Amino acid sequence: MLRYALLELLRRKPLTGYDxxxxxxxxxxxxxxxxxxxxYPELRRLEREAxxxxxxxxxxxxxxxxxxxxxxxxxxxxxxxxxxxxxxxEMKDDLxxxxxxxxAMAAADGEALLALAARAHAERLATxxxxxxxxxxxxxxxxxxxxxxxxxxxxxxxxxxxYERMYRDWCAWALQRLAERGxxxxxNGSQPTLDLYGLAAxxxxxxxxxxxxxxxxxxHDAKEPGISPAKRSRKTRERC
Amino acid sequence: MLRYALLELLRRKPLTGYDxxxxxxxxxxxxxxxxxxxxYPELRRLEREAxxxxxxxxxxxxxxxxxxxxxxxxxxxxxxxxxxxxxxxEMKDDLxxxxxxxxAMAAADGEALLALAARAHAERLATxxxxxxxxxxxxxxxxxxxxxxxxxxxxxxxxxxxYERMYRDWCAWALQRLAERGxxxxxNGSQPTLDLYGLAAxxxxxxxxxxxxxxxxxxHDAKEPGISPAKRSRKTRERC
DNA sequence: GCCTCCATGTAATGCGTTACATGATTCC
DNA sequence: GGAATCATGTAACGCATTACATGGAGGC
Numbered sequence: 001m002l003r004y005a006l007l008e009l010l011r012r013k014p015l016t017g018y019d020x021x022x023x024x025x026x027x028x029x030x031x032x033x034x035x036x037x038x039x040y041p042e043l044r045r046l047e048r049e050a051x052x053x054x055x056x057x058x059x060x061x062x063x064x065x066x067x068x069x070x071x072x073x074x075x076x077x078x079x080x081x082x083x084x085x086x087x088x089x090e091m092k093d094d095l096x097x098x099x100x101x102x103x104a105m106a107a108a109d110g111e112a113l114l115a116l117a118a119r120a121h122a123e124r125l126a127t128x129x130x131x132x133x134x135x136x137x138x139x140x141x142x143x144x145x146x147x148x149x150x151x152x153x154x155x156x157x158x159x160x161x162x163y164e165r166m167y168r169d170w171c172a173w174a175l176q177r178l179a180e181r182g183x184x185x186x187x188n189g190s191q192p193t194l195d196l197y198g199l200a201a202x203x204x205x206x207x208x209x210x211x212x213x214x215x216x217x218x219x220h221d222a223k224e225p226g227i228s229p230a231k232r233s234r235k236t237r238e239r240c
Numbered sequence: 241m242l243r244y245a246l247l248e249l250l251r252r253k254p255l256t257g258y259d260x261x262x263x264x265x266x267x268x269x270x271x272x273x274x275x276x277x278x279x280y281p282e283l284r285r286l287e288r289e290a291x292x293x294x295x296x297x298x299x300x301x302x303x304x305x306x307x308x309x310x311x312x313x314x315x316x317x318x319x320x321x322x323x324x325x326x327x328x329x330e331m332k333d334d335l336x337x338x339x340x341x342x343x344a345m346a347a348a349d350g351e352a353l354l355a356l357a358a359r360a361h362a363e364r365l366a367t368x369x370x371x372x373x374x375x376x377x378x379x380x381x382x383x384x385x386x387x388x389x390x391x392x393x394x395x396x397x398x399x400x401x402x403y404e405r406m407y408r409d410w411c412a413w414a415l416q417r418l419a420e421r422g423x424x425x426x427x428n429g430s431q432p433t434l435d436l437y438g439l440a441a442x443x444x445x446x447x448x449x450x451x452x453x454x455x456x457x458x459x460h461d462a463k464e465p466g467i468s469p470a471k472r473s474r475k476t477r478e479r480c
Numbered sequence: 481g482c483c484t485c486c487a488t489g490t491a492a493t494g495c496g497t498t499a500c501a502t503g504a505t506t507c508c
Numbered sequence: 509g510g511a512a513t514c515a516t517g518t519a520a521c522g523c524a525t526t527a528c529a530t531g532g533a534g535g536c
Contacts, residue, residue: 004337031331082338083353091270091273097241099271099392099395100271104315113323149343151343151421152340153340156339159339170402
């Protein structure tokens with residue numbers, strides 16, 4: 001996947017590995033990121049596959065740089081990937097994971113967590129807004145784009161704006177929810193634990209969950225190996 | 241990181257690896273995901289580290305199952321991780337990456353891409369709304385929570401709702417943008433390429449970019465090794 | 481007869497992060 | 509004098525995905 005991010009950047013302009021990292025870190029490309037230790041070998045791999053070509057620039061007062069440019073084959077590979085999209089929902093957000101278990105935290109810790117997130121996302125939002133203003137100052141209203149190569153980045157910028165705004169607002173909302181709950185919560189509350197499995201996506205959970213009447217089961221400590229083999233069914237594999 | 245998702249699920253209830261995958265796939269836990277081939281070894285690792293403990297359940301008409309339960313040490317590890325949050329902005333969204341290079345696509349392909357995403361996210365949103373309704377039907381208004389262990393999942397559900405709504409709306413907005421542009425675009429348009437590096441986050445790009453006046457440079461094809469060594473500076477390392 | 485579910489795993493491969501190393505230059 | 513910038517890399521490790529394997533139970 002990283003390869004396509006590299007090809008996309010190089011499609012626009014030849015760059016060095018170092019340049020590419022700058023763009024990942026600081027430019028309008030908020031939709032991807034990578035470390036140098038990943039970028040350099042990937043660039044070399046792409047050159048071996050003839051999707052990129054490199055030039056060496058000799059510099060006198062700085063280390064020499066290797067500038068990569070996209071090839072015809074690279075453009076073709078990029079275009080082919082670009083069309084063949086399929087949408088996946090594989091969220092990974094570690095703040096959300098922490099919030100998922102907020103009932104195990106002291107109220108103050110939970111609030112601190114959300115307040116931190118709120119601040120961080122608000123700052124990010126401000127950054128994006130500043131970028132947008134910069135662009136509008138340079139190129140006027142976004143309707144009249146000077147160049148179609150800016151279209152994609154601007155759409156992505158708008159996504160970033162909406163995302164950060166959404167995140168910030170959600171943090172505020174969640175904090176309010178916590179406040180309304182008052183001091184009821186606390187670490188390791190002793191309420192009975194609900195089985196959240198019931199709260200599943202309907203289309204997948206619709207198949208009625210059978211009461212498992214034939215699941216006659218015995219419990220043993222896995223660490224205790226002294227289970228008589230006669231008790232085990234020979235019909236199923238015994239792995240545990 | 242996966243370890244904490246596992247610990248969080250097992251904090252609520254002992255489960256097998258298979259159960260855990262169900263929850264990743266279909267339950268309220270939209271904030272993380274993993275494949276079985278990753279889950280099983282991770283569970284065993286956590287048991288070796290004494291954060292989990294396993295029991296074996298013998299079944300007669302089905303394969304036996306290994307049920308994992310969290311230990312005191314596991315709870316401690318989870319709680320320690322939960323508090324020590326730091327916010328990162330490491331976005332990786334391959335649809336967005338494709339959209340970033342939308343100017344290289346035929347207009348119809350770009351529209352198809354966004355329309356696909358719009359539909360997918362609208363469906364997801366509908367799923368989440370159905371889950372919310374299910375919960376409200378069972379437990380009434382969300383203000384009066386029957387159990388604090390539901391609080392985290394509900395906050396996450398709300399995040400998911402807002403995220404999918406945002407994504408769907410952005411797709412619609414972007415499609416409109418494309419429509420307004422009319423037939424102007426096309427594959428490989430020949431406008432001059434802008435250097436997007438200038439559109440950087442202000443706080444990091446504020447340091448004025450110097451005009452590089454002392455960067456006197458020569459170009460050589462990296463594939464041609466016949467560069468006279470005399471031309472190279474001995475002051476810098478020669479790597480390329 | 482084929483498909484999906486239950487339940488577990490191995491093996492191979494690929495992707496990603498962290499730490500470490502080099503060394504002149506230039507800014508504060 | 510110390511930190512950051514430019515520019516490249518290696519090594520070690522950890523995380524993640526894909527394909528493959530097993531084998532009975534039950535549904536269409």
